[in-house]
Amino acid sequence: MYTVYVLYSFTSKKLYTGFSSDFITRFHFHNEKSTKGFTKKFRPWYCIHVEFFQLIKEAMSREKT
Incomplete structure (x- = not known):
């Protein structure tokens, strides 16, 4: 099973769309574990x-649409 998700940063008014086979782990990565990249800059993210x-x-x- 694959999950396509849309995250929103209220502080920066940014959207991020992604997909994963393990959404919960990926969501935590976006909010806590990533050390570089787009999603690190605009934390916290809300699904x-x-x-x-x-x-x-x-x-x-x-994901692309």
């Missing part, structure tokens, strides 16, 4: 939308 897919290609396609 505002999720969708579930059986196939990785469906999740990847949805």
Whole structure:
């Protein structure tokens, strides 16, 4: 199962869309563990939308739209 998610940073008014096969771990990575990159700059992130897919290609396609 794959999850496409949309995160929102209230402090910076930024959106971030991603996908993962382990959403909970990935969400914690965005908020606590990443040491560089886009999501580190705009913490904290709040999950505002999720969708579930059986196939990785469906999740990847949805992430891009």
